[in-house]
Amino acid sequence: MNMEPKRDALDELLSETVANAIKQPDPAGLSEWMVAVWAPKASEVFNRPITAEHAPRLMRLLAKAICNVLPRPENDYRPVKWPKTERNAACDCGSGLKYKHCCAALEAGLPVLSVQDLLPYVLAAVPKAHLQRLPLGRMDLEALADVAIGWAERNQHERAVLLLEPIFKQSALLDERAELAFDVLMDSYLALNKPKKRTQLLEAVLSCQSQFLQAVAWRRLAAIHADAGEHDLAMEAFSKAQHLAPDHPALGPLEVTLWLAGHDVARAVERAAFWRAHYKKISPHLYAQPLSFMEEVITDPAAIQREMGMASEEEYRWFAPLGQLLDTLPVAQARYTLQPAEDGGMVLQALPELATLESTWEEVLRSIQGDTSEQEEALWDVLAQRDKWLTWLKANPTAFDNVTILDQLYFLASMLDEEKDESVLPVLEQLSVRIEAITDLLLSSEQQGTVQLPWRKPENRPLLRMLGVMALTQSGDVQLQHLERLVLGLNPTDEQQLRYHLGYQYLTTNQLDKMIALGEAFSEDNAEMCFNHALALFLVGNEEQATTVLERGIQTNPQLAAMLIQSRAKRAQPGDSQAEEGAAYRQQYHALWKNSGGLSWLKKQKACS
Secondary structure (H helix, E strand, C coil): CCCCCCHHHHHHHHHHHHHHHHHCCCHHHHHHHHHHHHHHHHHHHHCCCCCCCHHHHHHHHHHHHHHHHCCEHHHCCECCCCCCCCCCCECCCCCCCEHHHCCHHHHCCCCCCCHHHHHHHHHHHCCHHHHHHCCHHHCCHHHHHHHHHHHHHCCCHHHHHHHHHHHHHCHHHCCHHHHHHHHHHHHHHHHCCCHHHHHHHHHHHHCCCCHHHHHHHHHHHHHHHHHCCCHHHHHHHHHHHHHHCCCCCCHHHHHHHHHHHCCCHHHHHHHHHHHHHHHHHHCCCCCHHHHHHHHHHHHCHHHHHHHCCCCCHHHHCCCHHHHHHHHCCCCCCCCEEEEECCCCCEEEEECHHHHHHHHHHHHHHHHHHCCCCCHHHHHHHHHHCHHHHHHHHHHCHHHHHCHHHHHHHHHHHHHHHHCCCCCHHHHHHHHHHHHHHHHHHHCCCCCCCCCCCCCCCHHHHHHHHHHHHHHHHCCHHHHHHHHHHHHHHHCCCCCCCCHHHHHHHHHHCCCHHHHHHHHHHCCCCCHHHHHHHHHHHHHCCCHHHHHHHHHHHHHHCHHHHHHHHCCCCCCCCCCCHHHHHHHHHHHHHHHHHHHHCHHHHHHHHHHHC
């Protein structure tokens, strides 16, 4: 009899039936409820035409099958079985026939259910508080972890955490059984952005009594280090995992993956060959999955890297050829003139040869990007076809005197710096040196404080943008000088908002007069500038003017002052821009206000207002 149930309809039936059974423990009542609610939908559940005569009988049989394996919360999550109907006894359906001549034939077509099948439905139906009071000592921890996986896949990570956390509070449970629960809980903490909880769990398992579970934690730590680009630490963690559990099936794939992530393909292939031989010697059947992985790595390691979202060894050093090209360039030449702008300031104007090269460069990029409208995708297209534009740059070294081209190359390199491409750092330094040389050619030392290159002129933006980014990568006096050159000299309207970095430098280096002058120059600015200006005035003893400026800052953003004087930092509500500004300001400046005495003064001002 073909009565294979539809999985989606059966899921719905099981979900509703289990929830009803938890509320109504009486089996007879559950049976009649299923007949009333589900008999009309029997054909959907069993994916075939069910007669009106058979539908109620099938539902009674299914109710009995469910109750026999239902882990009932009130019975310590154990089933309460119905008495078995003997074949020669009267059938339960009331037909008067013997069971073997009546419903026995229908029972054979029911789905086979187990406690593990119904456990997800039970745990989904009980209140959250019940999840932390489960009789874990006699439950299948892997089954619980499977339930948590299903919740995590539906983005119910909080419920997964509630279910799994109690496992790791009972030392007697910390053995092989908890392996899957550990991995799922670590993943849920990551999804919920709970790094402290994640670290605490990792440390607890690393110090537990089970060497097997310790090895699981060391393998996870190795993966964490690898994701952070910390290859040496990753390999150290791997070695500890290998020492504790040398024959675990996950060990070989992990080591090979770590070498691939570290962009040592030759070593990855060498170790894959070792593990392949090792697994074949122990048990090819037991290690079938890792064996398959080793074969794939040996055959095409670059394909495995792509599949895992890693850059290949060649791709990992995207910009190494550009660095080599920059090393061979002649010194920068002055290929711009400064022309007066009608509305004040100066405008960078490229000489004809350089302007023509810039236009050609844009054509090269457009030919690579094609019709791609998504900016990030277009940039990766440019990176992927670097040979095309590198060839053009080699043929046109004068292009390296064009600030627009340098700006674009710097931006591309910055993208790869975020991807931990080790070839990028020297390239960024080389581009910085080049742009500084061009700036020095454009502006004599006498002009540095007098020439203005307003941001409102698009021709000036590539140079200003590059100088701004470079300033933020510096530190100490060098950064201060670069910020002053931009904010107080080249672009005093500061559309790049570098004045906030400059203000922080002034306050932390106790250059209070300069901070006051900066605050006066941007007196109509946002709350951050007002508060910094007020603090500098207070510290030089000008409390009257400090109070005036402070009042303007509080009026601009009342939450900033409130958050600054709180004894403990509070998280801002997403979307509340004033609270977010206040939280960010507190994080950066709270210690400065407190240590300087400004916080006590601010509290007095708030109390009086």
